[in-house]
Structure formats: C-alpha cells, structure tokens
Amino acid sequence: MLKYLLMCRSLTYAQRASRALEHAGITAVITKAPKSASGVGCGYCVKISESKLSLALNVLRQEGLGPTRIFVMAHDGSVSEVNS
Amino acid sequence: MIYLDCAATSMHKPRTVQKAINRAMATMASPGRGCHRPAMLAADCVLDTRILLADYFNVGEPENVIFTSSATHALNIAINSLVNSGDNVVISGYEHNSVTRPLRGLNASLSVASSPLFSPLEAVSAFEQQLDKADCAVCTYVSNVFGYILPIKEISALCKKRGVPLIIDASQAAGVLSIDLLGLDAAFVAMPGHKGLLGPQGTGVLLCNSETRPVLFGGTGSNSASDSMPDFLPERLEAGTHNVSGIAGLYEGVKFIISRSEKTLLDHERKLRELFTQLVSPIPELEIFISDDPEMQTGVLSLRSDRLSSDELAERLGSAGICIRSGLHCSPSAHETAGTLESGTARFSFSPFNTAAEVRCAANAMIKIFNNM
Numbered sequence: 001m002l003k004y005l006l007m008c009r010s011l012t013y014a015q016r017a018s019r020a021l022e023h024a025g026i027t028a029v030i031t032k033a034p035k036s037a038s039g040v041g042c043g044y045c046v047k048i049s050e051s052k053l054s055l056a057l058n059v060l061r062q063e064g065l066g067p068t069r070i071f072v073m074a075h076d077g078s079v080s081e082v083n084s
Numbered sequence: 085m086i087y088l089d090c091a092a093t094s095m096h097k098p099r100t101v102q103k104a105i106n107r108a109m110a111t112m113a114s115p116g117r118g119c120h121r122p123a124m125l126a127a128d129c130v131l132d133t134r135i136l137l138a139d140y141f142n143v144g145e146p147e148n149v150i151f152t153s154s155a156t157h158a159l160n161i162a163i164n165s166l167v168n169s170g171d172n173v174v175i176s177g178y179e180h181n182s183v184t185r186p187l188r189g190l191n192a193s194l195s196v197a198s199s200p201l202f203s204p205l206e207a208v209s210a211f212e213q214q215l216d217k218a219d220c221a222v223c224t225y226v227s228n229v230f231g232y233i234l235p236i237k238e239i240s241a242l243c244k245k246r247g248v249p250l251i252i253d254a255s256q257a258a259g260v261l262s263i264d265l266l267g268l269d270a271a272f273v274a275m276p277g278h279k280g281l282l283g284p285q286g287t288g289v290l291l292c293n294s295e296t297r298p299v300l301f302g303g304t305g306s307n308s309a310s311d312s313m314p315d316f317l318p319e320r321l322e323a324g325t326h327n328v329s330g331i332a333g334l335y336e337g338v339k340f341i342i343s344r345s346e347k348t349l350l351d352h353e354r355k356l357r358e359l360f361t362q363l364v365s366p367i368p369e370l371e372i373f374i375s376d377d378p379e380m381q382t383g384v385l386s387l388r389s390d391r392l393s394s395d396e397l398a399e400r401l402g403s404a405g406i407c408i409r410s411g412l413h414c415s416p417s418a419h420e421t422a423g424t425l426e427s428g429t430a431r432f433s434f435s436p437f438n439t440a441a442e443v444r445c446a447a448n449a450m451i452k453i454f455n456n457m
C-alpha cells in the first residue's frame with residue numbers, strides 16, 4: 001500500500017499534526033523526512049495511508065497545521081512530490 | 085531547617101516534580117534528534133509542557149512558548165530581540181540586574197520611570213511621562229526585593245496605546261498571579277521555572293508575541309543543511325539539547341499550581357507574611373516594608389534595622405537553621421528607589437509549603453537575636 005508523507009515545518013508541528021490526526025482516528029506516524037523530501041536536511045513528516053489523505057488534509061487545515069509539502073512513498077521507499 | 089528564601093528558589097517542590105525528573109532521566113533522550121522511542125518520549129514531554137504553559141498563560145500557539153535555562157536567559161532573548169544600540173528603553177525603578185545588565189550591554193539609553201514603593205498610581209504616571217520617546221519598555225511584574233505588585237495591566241495598556249513594545253519580567257509573579265500574554269498584549273513575558281512555578285533549577289520560560297532574534301546559535305535538529313537558525317519558533321530560540329528532565333519537572337510544578345489555583349497559593353503566602361510581620365513588629369527600631377493594601381504585595385517581605393546589618397541578621401538566622409536572603413538581591417535599582425541601597429534588606433519569602441509553625445519559629449528566633457543584643 002502506498003503511503004503519503006506530509007512534510008511539517010518542524011518536529012513540534014509534526015507532533016501536533018500527528019496528535020490531531022490520531023484524534024480524528026487517522027493513524028499518523030512521525031518519521032524523519034527522506035533526504036530527497038526535506039531539502040534543507042533533518043525535517044520531520046507524518047506518514048499516513050493512501051486512503052486517508054483527503055480526510056487528513058481537511059483535519060490539518062482545520063487545525064491550522066497544513067503540511068508544507070506532500071510526498072507519496074512507493075513500495076520501494078522512493079518518494080515523489082504530489083500537488084496538494 | 086526552615087527555608088524562607090523562596091523568592092530565590094522554591095526549594096520544596098511537589099513530590100511529583102522529583103518523580104517526573106527521575107522518570108525523564110531514566111527514559112528520555114533528546115527531542116528532534118531521531119524518531120526512536122527515547123527521543124519521541126522526550127519530544128512528547130516537551131510538547132505537553134509547551135501546550136500546558138500556552139494554555140495557562142494564554143499564549144495562543146504552543147510554539148510561542150520557549151524553554152530557556154533561566155529567566156535571565158529568557159530576558160536576554162527578549163531584550164536582544166527588541167533593543168538595538170542607542171535605543172531609548174524605559175524601565176521601572178524596581179528592575180533586576182537580569183534586565184539592566186543586558187540593556188547596558190547593548191548600549192541602550194535607559195530612562196527610569198521611578199516611583200515610590202507601593203504607589204501604583206505614581207508608577208503608571210511615571211511610565212506615562214517617559215514613554216513618548218521610548219523604543220521599548222521593560223517592567224517587572226513584582227519587585228523581587230519588596231514583593232510590590234506593579235500595576236502591570238495599566239502599564240501594558242499605556243505601552244499599547246503609545247505603540248511601545250513591552251517586556252514583562254514575571255520572575256516573582258509566575259505561579260502566584262494571573263499572567264495573560266495575549267490579554268496584556270506584551271511583546272514578551274519572561275519567567276524562571278524554579279521559583280513560583282515549582283520546577284527545578286535550570287529551567288526558564290519565554291512567552292513570545294513579537295519578532296525574535298536568537299542569542300544562542302547551534303543545532304536544532306531541523307533545517308540542518310542551513311548554517312542559519314530556523315526562522316520559525318520554537319527552534320529559532322532553542323539551540324542545543326533541551327533540559328528535558330527539568331522540563332518534565334516543570335510540567336508537574338505547573339500542574340500542581342493549576343490544581344490548587346494560584347490565588348489559593350498566594351493567599352497562603354500572604355497569610356504567612358502577615359503573621360510574620362505581626363510577630364516581629366514589636367522588635368524596636370525595625371523597619372518593615374509593608375504595603376497598607378495587602379493586595380499590592382505578594383508573600384515577600386523585606387526589613388532592616390539600624391542595630392544589625394541585613395547580612396549579620398541572615399547569618400545569625402542561618403546559624404539557627406533559618407534560611408533567608410540579605411543584601412541587594414541583585415536589584416540595586418529597587419534599593420535605590422526605596423532608599424535602601426546602603427543598608428540592603430533582609431528578605432523573607434514564603435512558599436506554598438511553609439507553615440504557620442515555621443513562621444512562628446523564625447519570628448521567635450529573630451526576636452531572640454534582637455533581645456540578646
């Protein structure tokens with residue numbers, strides 16, 4: 001199953017995003033962003049399943065925690081940016 | 085031992101504070117340095133504390149709560165963020181060296197809004213007269229020497245009206261008086277964790293409502309490819325490893341205060357201060373600095389005597405197992421304002437954990453010292 005990586009501006013935002021998503025019933029795991037995704041080094045993101053993307057983005061926007069960028073992670077671990 | 089130096093550090097803490105510190109030291113690593121369990125436990129602890137403080141002090145976003153090593157560290161960040169060399173800064177006549185020294189270090193031009201002790205109307209008037217040419221104002225909420233509660237709401241409203249950013253030193257207020265960052269519309273509020281908030285030494289907090297400039301540069305666990313500090317809070321102001329165990333203890337200290345209510349704690353401290361005042365008042369030639377209006381003073385009391393220096397009194401009380409502080413309390417400007425710069429004062433400061441029996445014991449020891457002279 002594909003996973004989406006929601007890039008956050010900081011660890012604090014990633015934590016708050018993860019908590020908001022979990023509160024909404026969406027499993028959201030904080031991970032370090034892949035180097036190709038973070039760009040500036042040592043970034044954090046929350047990883048969610050493919051089917052939850054739309055709902056997750058709604059929750060985060062309502063909370064004022066919208067991701068800075070969104071990436072899709074393929075089965076082989078490669079990531080590519082998607083348009084939100 | 086009877087500890088009455090809580091304005092310096094509240095030595096007695098809720099038991100939960102020590103437990104939280106031990107648990108953090110045994111299980112937590114450093115936030116932002118990985119996603120392994122000890123790092124994430126630490127990150128959760130730090131975020132939980134940020135959220136608690138943001139709610140307690142009405143900060144808005146938890147990112148605007150910054151953890152520092154002390155109130156001094158927090159004040160240095162706030163002052164460095166707003167003040168440039170040559171700026172005109174208005175301060176009250178009751179500031180601590182943690183305000184005046186950073187301002188002098190930045191070559192700011194200081195205007196002292198001086199007003200007599202326990203005279204809030206005159207304090208407001210003094211600020212009103214000085215603010216016109218000010219680039220920034222700094223005011224303590226409570227004098228650490230006299231427990232005098234300055235009219236911070238009125239001063240804050242004045243600053244807002246004149247468009248002057250205000251930094252509030254809440255070192256003696258946090259934990260006993262209401263602090264509402266957004267309600268006051270202050271630029272910054274700085275406070276220690278180890279006094280009224282009942283956390284451990286080595287903790288401090290800066291509440292931010294303004295643009296910031298870091299004073300400490302280094303690793304943040306974010307944007308690591310850049311050699312500049314991140315432009316977002318809290319990372320921008322939190323270089324280096326957090327004092328996670330201290331923050332864990334601070335969380336429990338603040339939870340204790342919220343559970344009891346700051347008013348209950350302040351009322352208790354005031355009652356002890358009033359009891360002590362009543363008991364030592366008969367000592368001849370003792371000058372006690374007490375407000376006619378009990379609402380204008382916290383649980384901090386200064387006194388002095390021509391018969392015995394404050395240092396000698398503190399030493400003799402110390403020999404009897406009673407811990408107080410003497411001298412200038414790092415606030416020469418407060419003593420200059422009150423006319424006690426030469427003598428200093430002996431300061432008694434009470435905590436939520438002191439008892440009336442302890443106060444009676446301390447008063448009796450003091451009476452004995454003076455009777456034996």
